[in-house]
Amino acid sequence: MFSLSKLIGKDQKFYDLLEASAAEALTSTKLLSSYLQRMDAYRTASDLDDFIQSRRKDKKITSTITEELCKTFVTPLEREDIEALSLSLYRIPKTVEKLVERLSIYPGRVPREGLLRQAEFLGKAAEAVVVMVKQLRHGTVLEKITEANDRLQQAEGDADKYMLGLMKDLYTGDYDAKEIVILQDLFEMLEKSIDRCRDAGNVVSQIVLKYS
Numbered sequence: 001m002f003s004l005s006k007l008i009g010k011d012q013k014f015y016d017l018l019e020a021s022a023a024e025a026l027t028s029t030k031l032l033s034s035y036l037q038r039m040d041a042y043r044t045a046s047d048l049d050d051f052i053q054s055r056r057k058d059k060k061i062t063s064t065i066t067e068e069l070c071k072t073f074v075t076p077l078e079r080e081d082i083e084a085l086s087l088s089l090y091r092i093p094k095t096v097e098k099l100v101e102r103l104s105i106y107p108g109r110v111p112r113e114g115l116l117r118q119a120e121f122l123g124k125a126a127e128a129v130v131v132m133v134k135q136l137r138h139g140t141v142l143e144k145i146t147e148a149n150d151r152l153q154q155a156e157g158d159a160d161k162y163m164l165g166l167m168k169d170l171y172t173g174d175y176d177a178k179e180i181v182i183l184q185d186l187f188e189m190l191e192k193s194i195d196r197c198r199d200a201g202n203v204v205s206q207i208v209l210k211y212s
Contacts, residue, residue, distance in 0.1 A: 014065065014072075014075060014076055014077070015137040017086075018089065019133055021058055021061045021062065021065075021086060021090065021133075022129055022200075025089050025126050025129065025197070025200070026126040027054050027093075028054045028055070028093035028096040029096065029122045029126045029193075031051055031054060031096070031100075032051075032096050032119050032122065032193075035100055036116045036119055037116065048097070055093045055096075058090050059094075061086075061090075062087070065082065065083075066083070066086075069082060069083065077207060081203070081210070088199045088200040089129070091196045092196045092197060095189065096122075098189060102186055103186065106182060108178075110186075111169070114166045118159055118163070118190045119190070121156070122159070124152075124155040125155040125197035125198065127151075128152035128197070129152065129200045131148040132145055132149060133200075133204060136204065136207065142208060142209075145204065145205060149201050149205050152198060155194065155197075156195070159191065160191070163191055167184070170183055
């Protein structure tokens with residue numbers, strides 16, 4: 001067992017901000033699932049306000065972390081670790097927003113059920129990231145971080161396998177060349193969103209191992 005609490009002191013603001021950023025990342029994944037379920041009802045860029053606001057809110061959190069790092073002499077974690085985690089968390093809603101922007105302007109057929117399934121894996125990955133980030137505040141047993149990271153890696157692995165099935169259906173279906181190129185790009189952007197969660201989880205794991 002290790003304890004980060006000895007290093008925390010009384011200043012909790014960085015934990016508050018990192019947890020808020022992780023929560024915003026999770027919110028973006030929930031918005032994606034909701035969008036995919038109802039995308040027939042709205043498919044224009046002007047209908048993306050929720051995603052834009054989520055990303056802007058997370059960007060503000062990230063900027064606040066940077067500002068606080070400049071003003072704070074003693075930080076509970078090493079500055080580069082806080083910066084790395086903050087950046088990796090921000091990249092999650094940013095990537096999700098880009099994906100939805102592309103979906104909103106694509107007029108062709110979209111394999112919605114397949115994308116919804118991938119979005120489920122993304123949501124599980126983001127949930128695991130939230131758990132991992134929250135563990136940093138108090139200091140914890142290494143096994144708890146490992147368990148959450150295992151769930152994250154499982155979600156990523158399941159998503160990769162499912163992705164192969166989507167690509168097979170794409171290549172063997174009745175899609176024309178243009179549709180194949182566009183849909184492949186959309187699939188890869190969704191996969192990248194899951195990879196962003198993995199990156200954030202890796203940063204947390206490295207932080208925890210550093211203090212174990």
